[in-house]
Amino acid sequence: MLRLSKLTDYAVVVLVRLDAGTQVQTSPCIAATTGIPEPTVAKVLKSLSAAALVTSQRGARGGYRLARPLEDIPVGEVIAAMDGPITLAACVDGSVTECESLALCPVRGRWDPVNEAIQRALSAISLADMREAAIPAVFRVPPDADLVRVPRNAELGHSNASR
Amino acid sequence: MLRLSKLTDYAVVVLVRLDAGTQVQTSPCIAATTGIPEPTVAKVLKSLSAAALVTSQRGARGGYRLARPLEDIPVGEVIAAMDGPITLAACVDGSVTECESLALCPVRGRWDPVNEAIQRALSAISLADMREAAIPAVFRVPPDADLVRVPRNAELGHSNASR
DNA sequence: GGTAACCGGACCGTGTCAGTCCTGATTGAG
DNA sequence: CTCAATCAGGACTGACACGGTCCGGTTACC
Ligand code: FES
Ligand code: FES
Numbered sequence: 001m002l003r004l005s006k007l008t009d010y011a012v013v014v015l016v017r018l019d020a021g022t023q024v025q026t027s028p029c030i031a032a033t034t035g036i037p038e039p040t041v042a043k044v045l046k047s048l049s050a051a052a053l054v055t056s057q058r059g060a061r062g063g064y065r066l067a068r069p070l071e072d073i074p075v076g077e078v079i080a081a082m083d084g085p086i087t088l089a090a091c092v093d094g095s096v097t098e099c100e101s102l103a104l105c106p107v108r109g110r111w112d113p114v115n116e117a118i119q120r121a122l123s124a125i126s127l128a129d130m131r132e133a134a135i136p137a138v139f140r141v142p143p144d145a146d147l148v149r150v151p152r153n154a155e156l157g158h159s160n161a162s163r
Numbered sequence: 164m165l166r167l168s169k170l171t172d173y174a175v176v177v178l179v180r181l182d183a184g185t186q187v188q189t190s191p192c193i194a195a196t197t198g199i200p201e202p203t204v205a206k207v208l209k210s211l212s213a214a215a216l217v218t219s220q221r222g223a224r225g226g227y228r229l230a231r232p233l234e235d236i237p238v239g240e241v242i243a244a245m246d247g248p249i250t251l252a253a254c255v256d257g258s259v260t261e262c263e264s265l266a267l268c269p270v271r272g273r274w275d276p277v278n279e280a281i282q283r284a285l286s287a288i289s290l291a292d293m294r295e296a297a298i299p300a301v302f303r304v305p306p307d308a309d310l311v312r313v314p315r316n317a318e319l320g321h322s323n324a325s326r
Numbered sequence: 327g328g329t330a331a332c333c334g335g336a337c338c339g340t341g342t343c344a345g346t347c348c349t350g351a352t353t354g355a356g
Numbered sequence: 357c358t359c360a361a362t363c364a365g366g367a368c369t370g371a372c373a374c375g376g377t378c379c380g381g382t383t384a385c386c
Binding site: 168169170200202203206220221222223224225 | 385
């Protein structure tokens, strides 16, 4: 259904959450304030760090910090960081691979304009646009509260309640 | 990787192929001229028929025909016919379902503008645009040749040669 | 009536993905 | 100096959607 992976959605949530405050934030802290399971948050942060969207501080009192302001992060870049490059079909860009019966395919390489249009649309929207849009104040996290360190064994209450 | 399903790619191939000639074409015939396995072609045609993109003629000497000229078929409609409605995340449009921890999600419903941008990009490109683009003449199928009926047990030679 | 083609399902192997866990490497705090 | 907190990177597993195939039934031409 042309659906992006759930990890990408989490990445946007984490990045927006990371925007509050200038201090580094640990993955357990982010997990607690977003409701996402902690191992998953760690995984997302690692991918984001590999893509240079966040900077990491190792060691005790370490954590993550935004590498760039949200305004400079197009949503397409987040998708590319999590799900790999945006390629609708197997035969876009210069990749000649994959398509086995490419000698017969009449639309060989014809997905390129479509792919390009999507990439352009995804580059025009930044994470700030997604944050700025009208969100009920209830959902907003206070910028300075909840930034206290939470112990690793904090009760999150999301263990097996959903499914 | 934001990749669309292979069936959708096949659908575009089949639709472009169906544009040649005004007569109805059977699925074995299309399968032979495109190199796609015949049962798969039948499945694609069925989905396309359900979406009213092609019209079907039952009975002997039956087959499929384009319901509209290629110019009037945006590629987004084909994707919607094959992969369902275009919904990047689970929470777009009015669907409040799926998102379990929606009370915490800070980007609730914020994928809507992104989704909309993609839909607009996908609606602006028609199948004719994908066909018209420069395709080497070698890959073009002669418009009137190969339109002869092929028996169902024709040797296609794609059984296990590729993998 | 026979035959050729579509119709609408069900069916199953395979591959990808979400989620978890474990073992290091690094750095600040005590 | 020692320890604990935290990130880094990979391996592993179960769930699930997807690609692909097949079957009985129906419709229309010959
Ligand atoms: S889909 Fe790649 S050549 Fe046809
Ligand atoms: S992804 Fe749907 S509410 Fe967050």
